Amino acid sequence: MEFFFITLLNSLSYGLLLFMLSSGLTLIFSMMGVLNFAHASFYMLGAYFAYQTGLVFGFWPALFLAPILVGVVGALTERYGLRKVHKFGHVAELLFTFGLAYVIEEVVHLIWGRAPVDYRIPESLNFTLFTLFNTQYPAYRAFMMLVSVGMLISLFLVLTKTRIGMIVQASLTHPDMVQALGHNVPRVFMLVFAGGCALAGLAGVLGGNLFITEPGMAFAVGSIVFVVVVLGGMGSLVGAFIASLLIGAIQTFSVALDLSFLDLTAALGVVIDPDSKWYGGLSITISQTAPVLPYLLMVLMLIVRPRGLMGTRES
Amino acid sequence: MGLGDEMISKALSLVDVRKQFGRTKIINGVNLDIVNGERHALIGPNGAGKSTLFNLISGRFPLSSGSISLHGSEITNKEPQVINRLGLSRSFQITNIFPKLTVFENLRCSVFWALGYRYSFFRRVSALRDARESAEQTLAMIGLEDRREKMAGELTYAEQRALEIGITIASGANVILLDEPTAGMSRSETDAAVALISRVTEGKTLLMVEHDMGVVFNIADRISVLVYGEVVATGTPAEIRMNKKVQEAYLGTQLEGDEE
Amino acid sequence: MSEILNKGRLVLWGGVAFLFLLLPFVFSGGFSLSMLSQMGIMVIFALSYNMLLGQTGLLSFGHAVYFGLGAFVTAHAINFVEAGAFGLPISFMPLVGGMTGLLFSLILGFVTTRRPGTPFAMISLGIAEMVAASALMFTTFFGGEGGIVTNRTAGEVILGISYGPQIQVYYLIAVWCFVSMGLMFAITRTPLGRIANAVRDNPERAQFIGYNPTRVRWIMMSLAGFFAGIAGALATINYEIITAEALGLMASGNVVLMAFIGGIGQFWGPMIGAVLVTLLQSALSNFTQAWLLYFGLLFLLIILFSPGGISNLITIHLPVWRAGAVKRLMPSYGFALLTGAITLIGVVGVIELLYRGFLFGGVHVAFTWIVSGLMISIGGFFLRRAIREVKQIWEDLSPELARWG
Secondary structure, three states: HHHHHHHHHHHHHHHHHHHHHHHHHHHHHHHHOOOOOOOOHHHHHHHHHHHHHHHOOOHHHHHHHHHHHHHHHHHHHHHHHHHHHHHHHHHHHHHHHHHHHHHHHHHHHHHHOOOOOOOOOOHOOOOOEEEEEEEEEEEHHHHHHHHHHHHHHHHHHHHHHHHHHHHHHHHHHHHHHHHHHOOOHHHHHHHHHHHHHHHHHHHHHHHHOOOOOOHHHHHHHHHHHHHHHHHHHOHHHHHHHHHHHHHHHHHHHHHHHOOHHHHHHHOOOOOOOOOOHHHHHHEHHHHOOOOHHHHHHHHHHHHHHOOOOOOOOOO | OOOHHHHHEEEEEEEEEEEEEEEEEEEEEEEEEEOOEEEEEEEEEOOOOOEEEEEEHHOOOOOOOOEEEOOOOOOOOOHHHHHHHHEEOOOOOOOOOOOOOOOOOOOHHHHHHHOOOOOOOHHHOHHOOOHHHHHHHHHOOOOOOOHHHEEEOOOOOHHHHHHHHHHHHHHOOOEHHHHHHHOOHHHHHHHHHHHHHHOOOOOOEEEOOOOHHHHHHHHEEEEEEOOOOOOEEEEEHHHHHOOOOHHOOEEEHHHHHHHH | OOOHHHHHHHHHHHHHHHHHHHHHHHHHOOHHHHHHHHHHHHHHHHHHHHHHHHHHHHOOOHHHHHHHHHHHHHHHHHHHHHHHOOOOOOOHHHHHHHHHHHHHHHHHHHHHOOOHHHHHHHHHHHHHHHHHHHHHHHHHHHHHOOOOEEOOOOOEEEOOEOOOOHHHHHHHHHHHHHHHHHHHHHHHHHHHHHHHHHHHHHHHHHHHHOOHHHHHHHHHHHHHHHHHHHHHHHHHHHHEEHHHHHOHHHHHHHHHHHHHHHHOOOOHHHHHHHHHHHHHHHHHHHHOOOOOHHHHHHHHHHHOOOOOOOHHHHHHHHHHOOOOOOHHHHHHHHHHHHHHHHHHHHHHHHHHHHHHOOOOOHHHHHHHHHHHHHHHHHHHHHHHHHHHHHHHHHHHHHHHHHHOO
């Protein structure tokens, strides 16, 4: 019970973090038709920027500054990169962001080196919020959830209450119509791209110190975010939300479960000889399979329902 | 005439075909028979559902209900390629070609399946004489011989429209669906297109959507009028001209204007 | 007409064969020989990738999966041969790799090719991640961190070929490379190859001429997997060790770079890419830690300014050549080249300074900073003018070229 609750809370905070990433990706994809391959790189930049600005101003200003900086980098990327490639089609755009992911990773090497940087949870949040049974629950995780939910609500408000939000939202379902109405202004594109990147940056600020801030973090999380988006159905925010929580739960729970097939057979009263040919395969624990599970789920989804959970639109 | 003959004499048969998108009903129970060998025009005001009906027949959209048969065999909700292989070929209102293939290759690709080459990857195309000759023939028919090696995407609009028809008829399908083949053409281009259509559909069954009444009355043996997703009248051009219901619903003065 | 063309083509292929035969005599050192071998492998791999991207329009980020699986199965097969479990000459081991690639691309391709476009790209990436993660899980087969080690001299010595000396391995690779190139080129000239182009251009219309686009993509992907597997098997024979890195994301990304830098629009484009990238990788990585950055920047530059890759740059100059107008382009090209080189040196200076951590330092460091900065600003300023000039001359030429094109 205790294990279950704590893991559930952890999976929720992780899932919300994933949503922060996948929502930006989805918005950009829906609006511009561009799959931002470098999205996770902006997540990484968020973490590094927070680390660097945090050194100067402390964590709290960094919490706001870093996402804004990432947003600026995103805006520049759109203005001087993507917009030029746009005329060559979606494949070129996708490849551009792919190349950008390479370059950002290398630039991070260049500036901050290959080793992880010491980006820490701030002292003011480094305490135990409550103790459930025997497990202490860190305040920072709760703070993460709070920010994520706050972000979620403000995203919802921006999308439903503001004019630009309306345009963005309309383009989710009727991209051609929005274009026809003359809203296809480059500035909206730039804003959406910058906004999506800033969201990724915020996720980086929050995730960077909870997990680890190192040059490999972009590639590590990047493909998971893609799985989330495919699973939820490309272009669907609701789908991305459900899929984020689902993947969050699967990853958190599977890592925590140290059970193997051997334990299952043992529970059924069958003991398998360690010398057996199958011992190696059967002794793999669930936690060892954790990295594969999201992808397996994606493949299964593609077989059962190729358009994803909530997807309506084909490519 | 026995029942069997009657089945065969119908190239296409639509029975109570319906289609709705969400709650919007586009096609409300269309019953339509296209006789083998006739040239049949489908007319009607904008938004009547003509293109949608084409998309239903050719398998682009699934039906909400009803059934469609081609030469007596059921094709309802079959995939486009399956319907095409059964001998029905269509063109598109918005030019739909293979832009980065040459004109000749556009046409040659269109005959591969009909000639039984399927997904073959061990036959050299240059050795396939029948495919080449068939493509050359179509090329001559649509009058694009001097554009043979040009990329299809670089052709002029009228040339692309001709190629569009070429791709549609190349495989030798005997039921041809043309969706507004003269849309956006000038008078002289339209005249050329009409001549082309008459030439290439010789001995075939043609169903076409067309706005230009001159073209319709020039080509069609029979006409069906589609209004708000229903066929309000079917008949020879003369009958349609006389039909009160049609005049009220749609044609009226426009008909007389176009007649001259 | 086609007779003459075929004769020309025969001469061309003969020339390629002759080149393959001759290369080790020109570049006979141990280093160049192993580099040539690697190039041969990568040429097959990049060409097989272009069956997807260039010919069928499938942007895959997981093509190394088939390369890697082919390599691993070959490694085990060679080890079986060594253990005496069965006998297959090493020369034919690439077939084992090829069949493995074919089998897996048939299975995985069935899932991935159901959706084209961007979803395909993401799904191929997901599949690649899945296989890469599995490789770390099933250590018995994939050998964990250490990988699987083999011995390419395991087979019987036939006609004095033991595959001990690198030169023999080179010729094995050269033969397989030549055969694979020929086959892949031939496939572009079959009904399937042509229909693949049609599906790339307009999948919907392909349906209305009787083809199932999903099926076309699936078959093309399977064939591409076959050739990737051959390349993987050759890699196993060449290096005698194979690790899980070979099927990872980096390897998959690498082949995207090769194909795109070389150019996906021409059959031979990816070959240029494979040769150039292999050369740059081994040459640059010896000199600088920042080689991946240079690489990424080169890639971005190509996407921004010449999305057709190097092969397209060559092709667009053919009409200029025929029109005899090369002379008119030369001065502006020279100007652009000069200013480009100056800018490049400046950029390299800055990057290298940063990489070595020389933000501050003595007089030398300050001097290098200043010189690099000056070179970037002055070089960049004139480079922009040079580019404008080149563009202008191209515009002036275009009516002339239209006549020759």
